[in-house]
Amino acid sequence: MRIAILALLFLAVTGSLGAQMIPGQSIVYASHDPAAIEQYRTDSARVRAMVNRLVLAVTGQPDLARAWNSLVAPNEKIGIKISAAGGELFTTHRDVVNAIVDGLVAAGHSRNDIIVWDRSLDGIKEAGYRPEKEGYQLKSIPPHDGYDPKAFFTAPVSGRLIWGDLEFRSDRGKIPLLSDQELTSDDSHFARILSSEVTKVINVPVMSDSTSCGIAGCLYNMTIPNIDNWRRFTQSAYGQGAIAEIYRTPMVGGKVVLNIMDGLLAQYAGGPRPAPNFAIHHATILASKDPVAIDAIVVRQIEGWRAKARLAPITPLALHVQAAGQLRIGNAEVIELRNVGP
Numbered sequence: 001m002r003i004a005i006l007a008l009l010f011l012a013v014t015g016s017l018g019a020q021m022i023p024g025q026s027i028v029y030a031s032h033d034p035a036a037i038e039q040y041r042t043d044s045a046r047v048r049a050m051v052n053r054l055v056l057a058v059t060g061q062p063d064l065a066r067a068w069n070s071l072v073a074p075n076e077k078i079g080i081k082i083s084a085a086g087g088e089l090f091t092t093h094r095d096v097v098n099a100i101v102d103g104l105v106a107a108g109h110s111r112n113d114i115i116v117w118d119r120s121l122d123g124i125k126e127a128g129y130r131p132e133k134e135g136y137q138l139k140s141i142p143p144h145d146g147y148d149p150k151a152f153f154t155a156p157v158s159g160r161l162i163w164g165d166l167e168f169r170s171d172r173g174k175i176p177l178l179s180d181q182e183l184t185s186d187d188s189h190f191a192r193i194l195s196s197e198v199t200k201v202i203n204v205p206v207m208s209d210s211t212s213c214g215i216a217g218c219l220y221n222m223t224i225p226n227i228d229n230w231r232r233f234t235q236s237a238y239g240q241g242a243i244a245e246i247y248r249t250p251m252v253g254g255k256v257v258l259n260i261m262d263g264l265l266a267q268y269a270g271g272p273r274p275a276p277n278f279a280i281h282h283a284t285i286l287a288s289k290d291p292v293a294i295d296a297i298v299v300r301q302i303e304g305w306r307a308k309a310r311l312a313p314i315t316p317l318a319l320h321v322q323a324a325g326q327l328r329i330g331n332a333e334v335i336e337l338r339n340v341g342p
Contacts (some may be wrong), residue, residue: 052123214318292330
């Protein structure tokens with residue numbers, strides 16, 4: 001069965017679409033521990049305690065087993081979507097992932113069945129991950145074959161195909177009958193990992209800006225790295241509106257049960273690629289079921305750091321966050337930030 005999703009883009013932003021019900025106010029929980037990271041090195045025990053406190057706070061459960069079981073049923077195929085674009089220093093910290101995996105295992109889920117993934121895992125070993133020892137599955141998205149031809153998102157913003165996209169043909173230019181139009185497509189295909197290998201996802205981006213989208217946050221982490229022909233959604237305001245549309249599909253937002261933002265080391269310029277000159281030991285992790293609320297808070301935080309450094313604001317680039325708020329995916333304005341201390 002083909003799963004084709006047509007992007008309506010800013011029709012929803014202007015109020016033309018029906019809205020799903022979300023709470024009048026969203027809660028984002030924050031755990032801060034200055035001793036959790038020093039000189040780019042994390043303290044495993046402190047990070048684990050931070051993650052556990054956040055999961056208990058978000059779920060309102062008395063212990064970790066019940067907390068995780070309230071998020072994922074025993075028969076679910078669980079995925080953890082990390083961000084590995086930042087290489088050695090700015091990949092989602094291994095200690096955060098291990099705390100999540102151990103919590104899931106304590107709740108009765110099999111470590112071997114948990115999938116941790118990103119588009120590319122270049123630099124994952126430098127970031128401290130050990131694929132041969134982790135116990136869970138570490139996966140990247142293979143070029144071309146890693147995308148599902150039956151699960152795609154269609155938007156009226158054509159993108160030029162490159163090698164690695166599902167519909168890219170290596171014989172282009174060799175066959176005279178191929179026109180320039182055939183080098184573009186209105187479709188983006190979802191990664192097979194997302195379309196068929198996982199049924200529930202814990203979304204774990206890093207706290208980073210994006211040179212193209214303002215912020216590489218919760219919404220970005222579940223969309224742009226999980227589709228092919230994605231460049232068209234980072235090059236214009238019109239295209240950015242589709243990020244929110246992609247997130248709210250059952251294929252994406254319908255599977256995310258928890259968002260945990262790794263802000264132990266935050267980057268406010270040059271992201272999501274590594275730029276140590278613009279990094280801060282923020283020693284903070286955020287968690288919420290509302291991805292929009294986390295992103296909105298992080299946009300404001302990054303704007304503060306950029307203002308002190310006399311850098312241009314990112315809000316004009318982060319249009320997908322406001323679009324997601326207007327699509328009622330979550331709250332971009334009415335947010336309570338609750339600190340969960342040691």
